[in-house]
Amino acid sequence: MACATAWAWRAPSSARWRTWVAASPPSRRAPASAASPRSSRRRTVPAPWPMSTVGASAPRKSWSCCWPAWAAWAASCSSRSTSRRPSCAPTAWTCASASSPTASASRRRARNPLEDWKQRLAASSDGAPLDAFRDWARAKRPGRPVFVDCTSSEDIALAYPSLMEAGLHVVTANKKANAGQWSHYRKLRETASRHQRRFLYETNVGAALPVIDTLKNMLRTGDRVLRVEGILSGSLSFILGLTEEGVPLSQAVGTAMEKRFTEPDPRDDLHGTDVARKVLILARELGRQVELEQVTLDSLLPPDFDATGPLDDFLARLPQVDAAFQRRVETLRAEGKVLRYVGSVTEDGCFVGLVPVPLTHPLAAVKGGENALSFTSERYSPTPLVIRGYGAGAAVTAAGVLADVLRLVDGPLP
Ligand SMILES: NC(=O)c1ccc[n+]([C@@H]2O[C@H](COP(=O)([O-])OP(=O)(O)OC[C@H]3O[C@@H](n4cnc5c(N)ncnc54)[C@H](OP(=O)(O)O)[C@@H]3O)[C@@H](O)[C@H]2O)c1
Structure with missing residues (x-):
């Protein structure tokens, strides 16, 4: 050779x-690249899906x-x-x-x-x-x-x-x-x-994680994929996991940046732009002719928070959202719920946003940098095909x- x-x-x-x-x-x-806030629309997670586990730490x-x-x-x-x-x-x-x-x-x-x-x-x-x-x-x-x-x-x-x-x-x-x-x-x-x-x-x-390859194989063997959904951001799953342990949001973002889990500009993660890109890529794999602007997106940051300007200025201002975010986390905990950043491609369109999920929901267990995706198709229905494992990090x-x-x-x- x-x-x-x-x-x-x-x-x-x-x-x-x-x-x-x-x-x-x-x-x-x-x-x-500039991170740009987008319009928001909230939605709820559809019926819980069973999870088997693929992937390893x-x-x-x-x-x-x-x-x-x-x-x-x-x-x-x-x-x-x-x-x-x-x-x-x-x-x-x-x-x-x-x-x-x-x-x-x-x-x-x-x-x-x-x-x-x-x-x-x-x-x-x-x-x-x-x-x-x-x-x-x-x-x-x-x-x-x-x-x-x-x-x-x-x-x-x-x-x-x-x-x-x-x-x-x-x-x-x-x-x-x-x-x-x-x-x-x-x-x-x-x-x-x-x-x-x-x-x-x-x-x-x-x-x-073998996401694209799995999807391509399903399609090329004649399956019809009806919906893809789950947690597509390892950085957000890591950040939200830390906030559940009482770590302020701004500190959790700093730790995720140190570990290089985030995009070079973490606003891409926090606004949901990075997840929206992934949802768009999945939708296009399914043959949908969609643009990024057509993904309905709900930012993790409050709409009245000024996230513009140089990265250092944004990071210096970020602690302003800590108290309100922590209150939201604690209110949900009292109701037996946690926040998860969920992306989905359905027959109705593409959606990305923060969703409160009950602790009994399979997505509640997905944190610490993990991703979890379910593919519901004609072949994988009613039990979807599920891929779960670490979805961020250098290694x-x-x-x-x-x-x-x-x-x-x-x-x-x-
Ligand atoms: N990290 C993850 O978990 C992960 C997972 C999946 C996919 N990705 C993707 O992988 C890519 C890199 O992620 P990362 O976390 O490694 O980011 P990163 O730590 O910021 O590294 C990016 C590297 O690219 C260099 N770079 C940026 N723009 C450049 C340009 N125009 N010309 C030449 N070099 C340039 C940067 O150089 P400087 O430092 O000098 O700016 C830096 O060394 C991103 O597209 C990200 O979406 C990352």
């Missing part, structure tokens, strides 16, 4: 792109420590890869090893090309904007080059069609492409099909991204 691998990424604390592929000027950063650590923000990965295999690990000796690394000062360093890299990526990243001075990936893929024509996006940048999401045209497959944790305008959603799929490139995004909903999400990359490297091409 002969493999060629090229990596490129931007250091989290650096303005420069690092690469072993090409030397180019640094890329321009996209502006941070996972250790958590900072994602940025184990995974570059985005990377182009090209694996050109003369035969189908039999290894489940991306550890095949790569051409780019082989070249680097040949000029390496010591044979032991060469041997170390041959064993595990990712072993010293941090040092090599720090030592690299090349830049690699998106053009560098496109030029490289066009020039080298490797067998299965993969562009991996672990940012939340809309600009990068918009570039996927051009990357596919250049020959790259795309694996993404970034929801912006699938939750963008319907026209871009269609263009992506048409480009992928025209250029026979694969577009994999399992981590868009439920991190590493599980990185594992989901890697699983998509391995699926692409090992699997058949379109």
Whole structure:
């Protein structure tokens, strides 16, 4: 098995792109996406659904420590890869090893090309904007080059069609492409099909939980999905779980941010925008031609709270909502209920919002970063198919991204 691998990424604390592929000027950063409050409409959870459990607990650590923000990965295999690990000796690394000062360093890299990526990243001075990936893929024509996006940048999401045209497959944790305008959603799929490139995004909903794959399999085997519903935000399930233990909302948000459970801007979680994107992605998987604005959304923050402005100012103001939120939690507890942030796709539309659920309801037990989704279909009815497990955090999400990359490297091409 002969493999060629090229990596490129931007250091989290650096303005420069690092690469072993090409030397180019640094890329321009996209502006941070603005979280926007939306109109609200409250609703109640439909009839309780039984829960069986899939998924397991996972250790958590900072994602940025184990995974570059985005990377182009090209694996050109003369035969189908039999290894489940991306550890095949790569051409780019082989070249680097040949000029390496010591044979032991060469041997170390041959064993595990990712072993010293941090040092090599720090030592690299090349830049690699998106053009560098496109030029490289066009020039080298490797067998299965993969562009991996672990940012939340809309600009990068918009570039996927051009990357596919250049020959790259795309694996993404970034929801912006699938939750963008319907026209871009269609263009992506048409480009992928025209250029026979694969577009994999399992981590868009439920991190590493097998949500998209399960839904696709139900549909491609002829099932008709009637409704999908559940807790789709690991960060909100973590935050709401802490508030039930008496932790003020603002502190719970801070802890979720420290653990990197939230979106880069936690307002995306608190307004429900991130859950709305996931609900939209699920609805589109079901063939619905919907836009984000059509998802009915009820923010976790009170409508009169000013959530605009720079992130630091917003976080400084957040304690203002603590007392009212805690009162609401305690009033519900006295009634034997808890708050859960629920998303659903039904035949009537897409809904996202805070819902009081009785302690006896299966969703009441879903907290601490877990997700739980039920799929009611012609085949799975009246008992729905249920997926439950950790749906946020660096380790599980990185594992989901890697699983998509391995699926692409090992699997058949379109
Ligand atoms: N964390 C989770 O549990 C989870 C689960 C499922 C999906 N996701 C998705 O995964 C993506 C990343 O999440 P995260 O929690 O890792 O966020 P994060 O900690 O903020 O990391 C994002 C990284 O992307 C870099 N970045 C942002 N915009 C960029 C741009 N235009 N060009 C180059 N680099 C850019 C950031 O660099 P700087 O630090 O320099 O800004 C940062 O290193 C998001 O799309 C998120 O929705 C996350």
